[in-house]
Amino acid sequence: GENVEQHPSTLSVQEGDSAVIKCTYSDSASNYFPWYKQELGKGPQLIIDIRSNVGEKKDQRIAVTLNKTAKHFSLHITETQPEDSAVYFCAASSDSGYALNFGKGTSLLVTP
Amino acid sequence: DSGVTQTPKHLITATGQRVTLRCSPRSGDLSVYWYQQSLDQGLQFLIQYYNGEERAKGNILERFSAQQFPDLHSELNLSSLELGDSALYFCASSPGLNTGELFFGEGSRLTVL
Numbered sequence: 001g002e003n004v005e006q007h008p009s010t011l012s013v014q015e016g017d018s019a020v021i022k023c024t025y026s027d028s029a030s031n032y033f034p035w036y037k038q039e040l041g042k043g044p045q046l047i048i049d050i051r052s053n054v055g056e057k058k059d060q061r062i063a064v065t066l067n068k069t070a071k072h073f074s075l076h077i078t079e080t081q082p083e084d085s086a087v088y089f090c091a092a093s094s095d096s097g098y099a100l101n102f103g104k105g106t107s108l109l110v111t112p
Numbered sequence: 113d114s115g116v117t118q119t120p121k122h123l124i125t126a127t128g129q130r131v132t133l134r135c136s137p138r139s140g141d142l143s144v145y146w147y148q149q150s151l152d153q154g155l156q157f158l159i160q161y162y163n164g165e166e167r168a169k170g171n172i173l174e175r176f177s178a179q180q181f182p183d184l185h186s187e188l189n190l191s192s193l194e195l196g197d198s199a200l201y202f203c204a205s206s207p208g209l210n211t212g213e214l215f216f217g218e219g220s221r222l223t224v225l
Contacts, residue, residue, distance in 0.1 A: 001169075006154075034213070043114060043202055043216030044155070089155060099145050099168050100214060104154035 002027040004059040006103025013080050014111055021106045023088060023090035030092040032072045034100070047088075048075070060088050062084045080110045115139065118203050118217035126225055130153045130191040136216055137205030143167070145214060146178055149200040161186055162209050180207040193224045 003026040009055075034049035034076050035065075042080050050057045050064045051075065066073040077084055087107050091100040115138035125131055138142050143219040146158040148171075157170035161180035172178075177195075185210045190197060200221050 029182075032212075041218070042213075043116070043204070043218050045114070045216065049213070073172045099157045099160045099170065101157060102147075102155040102168075 002089075002092055002094075002101040003032055004090060004101050004103040006090050008106060009104065010107045010109075012111065013027060013108045015080060015082060017080055017090075017107055019077045019080050019084070019109070021075045021088055022072060022083070022088070023092075023103050024070075025092040027092070027094065028071065029094045031088070031094050033064070034091050035062075035064060035075050036089045036091065036102075038089065038105070040086075044089055077108075080108075082110050082112055084108060086108045114215040114217060114218035116203060116205050116215050117200075118193035118220050120220055121218065122221050122223075124223045125193060126192055126217075127195060129193050129224075130189065131193065131222065133190070133201050133222075135186045135188070135203030135205075135211075135217060137186070137203075138215050141207050142184065143206045143209060144180055144184070145204040145206075146172075146186070146188050147202040147204065147216075148199075149219070151201060152206065155202070158188070164177070167209065187217040190222070194222050198222055198224045 007024045033051035038043035038044040063076045085103045091102045093100045117136040142163045148156045158172040160168040178188045199220040202219045204216045
C-alpha cells in the first residue's frame, strides 16, 4: 500500500515568515494529494489539494507543489499568522479507490 | 461544522471491554471512513464503507469491526480493548467512491484504563 512520509514533525516560525512542509509518497499510481489542517480539538479540514496533472496550485497564502518524478510534494505557507498554528497533514491516494493515506503530521507554531 | 456527527465525544472504559462508536455522515454522502489517531502514529486508515458495503481495509485489527447501515450511518465496534487502543477515532464522509475531499467529524476520544 501507499506510504507517506512527512517532514518536519514540528516547525516553529515567526509571524510573517514562510513555512514549508514536505512529503514523499511511495506508490507511483497515486494521483491525488491533499493537505489537511487540524486545529486543537477539531477534526482535520481540507485546505488545499492537487492532482497529478498539475505541478503547482495556489490559494491566497497557501501553495502546493508536486514533483511526480521524485514522488514528493510540498505545502508552502507565506506571511504566516498566529492562526496558522495547527497540525498539518499531507495525504495521497489514487483513483483506484483506496482511501487517503496520511503522513504523521507537522505541528506548526507561529509566534507573534 | 463539517456536517459529520460522531458520538460519544469521550469514552472511558477498562481493558477487556467492548465499545461502539457511532458516525452520521453528511447528508447525501455515501462513503464513510474510519481513522485512528494516536500521538505517535498520526492518522491511520482503518476501513471504508460505500453505500453499505465494505470497500477498503487498512490497518484494522481483527478485534475491531465496522458496518454501515441502510440509513448510511456507521458504527465502529472495538472489542477486547487494550491500553494501546486509547486514541482519537475519527469518522469522515465523502459523496462518492473515489478520491476527493473528506469531511471529518470531531472525533471520539477513547481512553482504556
